[in-house]
Amino acid sequence: MEITPAAAATLMALAAILSGFAVYWFFRFKSLLPAQRSLEQVQRQADELRQFFVRKSREAETLLEVAAAGSRSSQERSTLSAIVSIVARYLEADLVAFLLLDESTGELVTQPGAYGLEGDDLLYRIPLTEEGSSSVRVFRTGQPFITGDAQNDPGVISGFAKLWRAHSLMVIALRKEGHSIGVMRVGSFKRDFFTQEHLDLLKVIADEATVIVETAILNRRLGETAEQLQALSRMKDEFVTTVSHEFKTPLTTIRGFVSVMRTGDTGALTDQQEKFLTVVDNAVRKLEQLVTELLDLSKLEGGAAMDMRSLSLGELVSSVVDAHRGQAVEAGKVLVCEIPQRLPSVRGDEKWLRLVVDNLVSNALKFTKPGGRVAVSAMDKGDLVMVRVEDDGIGIHPEDKPNIFQKFYRARNSAELAVPGTGLGLAISREIINKHAGRIWFESEPGRGSKFFFVLSTAARGEAVPA
Template sequence: ATNSHIFLYDEETEQFTFGSALWQDGRREPAVKTLRPSGKGITATIVNQAKPVVINDAPNHPFYQSKTARQWHVSAIAGFPLKYGDHVIGAFTIAFKQPHTFSQDELLLLNLLAEQAAVAVRNAELFADSQRRLQDMSALVDMAKQVTGNLKLQDVLQTTVQILRGLMKARASAITMLSDQGDELVVKAAVGVDAAYMNARMKLEETISGQVVQSSDLIYIRDTYSDPAFLFFDERVRSLLVVPLIVRDEAIGTLTIDSDQPNAFSESDMQLMTIAAAQVGVALQNARLFEKLEARAEELALAYEEIKESDRLKDELVQNVSHELRTPLTFVKGYVDLLMDGGQGLLTAEQQEYLQIVSDKTDEITRIIEDIITLQRIDAGNLALEPVAMAELLQTAVTNHRLVANDRGLSIVADIPAGTAGMVMIDKSRMNQVLDNLIGNAMKFSPNGGTITVTMREQENGVGVIISDEGIGMSKEKYKRIFERFYQIDGSARRRFGGTGIGLAIVKRIIDAHNGDIWVESKVNEGSSFTIMLPKLNSDELVPSV
């Protein structure tokens, strides 16, 4: 034979997709590079009729009467369809320049070769398809990592169109999103198109993308030139594939790719785009949620800063007012003491009583001011830390308060295991302030005959102190608030003394400055237990450095 040709054919697009040849001199180029399925030649006839064509006298056959065909000098030619099942996937021809008549044996042999070639071609196509699917899946995984790992909405959109353009070998790729009103689509990201189209708005009823959103189904236009209803936004677009972006079962936009070639995308491409759109839908939902959370976090951060500034201004006001009040109170106290001492003449018993009331109330106001100033000053940098045996400190505190407790009909006891010291690094003066406050509160809220217990327990890394009473107690919802400034839990008749609600705030501030913790456990009408936990000093920390 002078030459043989093989051409592959796509029934779906009705196009020849590949051509190859083998000549006697070794050439591989086919005689015709581009075949037309609608043509009148032998190859088109073979695929259209799906049966062999045998021509023993080509110079006199209608297929070879054109000027171009005569130049081939074909004398005899036979062609066979490459069939796989009921589908024609190509055509195989063999030609002779010298006169030749095909025998039955030759035709049987050539028909057998065509069948074997069809199987080989189909296997090669399946292998190529599987390889492409593997590559596509790998590309989708990579895209998913890049897209779903990004929480910025615009970055998600732009990354998607850039990846898909390369993956699908498209001329351009774009994403449109529904407007807030839901009656328009807005181009949110694009690559390969004129920058003027960015943020362009389109009515749903006027565009292919609008149809996709309304139906929630993809649309593939294989050849825009053959669709008289197609509205061109760019004349270079020959094929267009649009898939919906769906979030929570609702189409919120579209994912689009196009090509300057007709029939550019396959069934596999449509599946790939559908999967990609699903991934992008999840990424969009995540990005939107993140942006909402981010905006909320910014709002909360701003509100927190405003609260901090308000708190700072309040503290500053309280501090300034306290300082301003202290000076005139000193004068009031001084002049009252002067009058009471008789420096301005003798006083009657009634006058002495009234002045004593003024003096006592002045002392109370002064103590309140000192508490407020103390509250502002306490922090870790203002502590005079030293190793202290907590057991000794507690015993001293119980002894100092026993006389007052007895006068009020109360008992105060210490529960400290023998032989335990409970070494801690503390500011002794500040810790005495804590104990005085907690024991004082316990006495204030305890009924006549009640018992106040001061307990110490050593743990592996801490020293715990518990001050318990049998007083009025409190409900759980008040546990945290009692450490707030100016908060008071009760005004019942059982309270023996007034208060400003500053004492426990000072206690907590001191314990926090020692890197400790304090909490309360209580039941209404059964009493309260305040627990302090302080870091324990190890034995090696007690050895003085050389």
């Protein structure tokens, strides 16, 4: 068959097209090969990324649990027990324990609540002088330790490994601000069980646990210190009470004999003897006042019961002011009292409330200069009755205000004016008002005098006064 030029041209064109398709698909398939390989690489990277996020999610979840364990309890033992349980669960460990430094003995001591330990294992202690111990090395250097064969690893004391039956072991330091407070040991009965990932997770847990453990230790120490201070305070109170009682009898005897001598029953006195006896009498009175205040405070702090009865606070205040009028006149000071005719009754212990008013009036007169004025008043405040003692004396420094009701506290103006006193009057007054479910406070500015107030519920109301 003869091929025409046109057919030849067509065949040549078709061959060219087919050749083009062949070349195209050859290079197309060739380009797909690295794409396939790239896809596999992306898949691997995706798997690695997924595993990374799973690992980080587990770390975050573990840290949240550890933090929650620390916030649920401030007790050291329960906190440690909760943390080791969390670590054991997430690391699938057979043994988890905190060993904290006992500064008094220089040993790392296994703490109560350790996971997987019992009997003598719980009493395990490692002296810091034991240089062959992995725990001691980690404690000193801060570098973590991991082994898959603890029974034969030269870096592990064989006695420890056998005691805890551990084959795989991780030890990590609990460090705060560059110093170690202990270590955490995590063990498994399986050989080569722990990986670097386990150790990395343990590092993260240890950082969080260190803060929690140190906080728990501080809370324990604060509790122990508070108990010691309370015990010392009780001993001090008992001593003061005992000494005060012992002072009372001889002071009474001294005053009695001084009184007899001053009346002339033992013979005539010279002017110098009379002067000496006056000094002795004044000194004895001051000591008696101190003893009385110490005993009063001891009774109040010891839980003295109040003899609560309905009484007229206005009459009580008036009688106390009248008792101080002679002192005020002698010192050249004005003492006034303003009591309304109709004042509701209150429920209280007359003896103790009288002491409160006496302390406040006495203080006001002491800290008011000659020519000054002290005003005492009582007011009906609805369900409350308020007593106010106001003076135009030297006032109270701002630095003294927070301590003004503290036992034995003497404000700086006491020294400036050489005002006598023990620093117990206001402390006693606060105790008394507190036992009456009342409230006592003051207002003062240096050079502008002071105002002391207290309020009590009326007898009809008979409830605590809101602060």
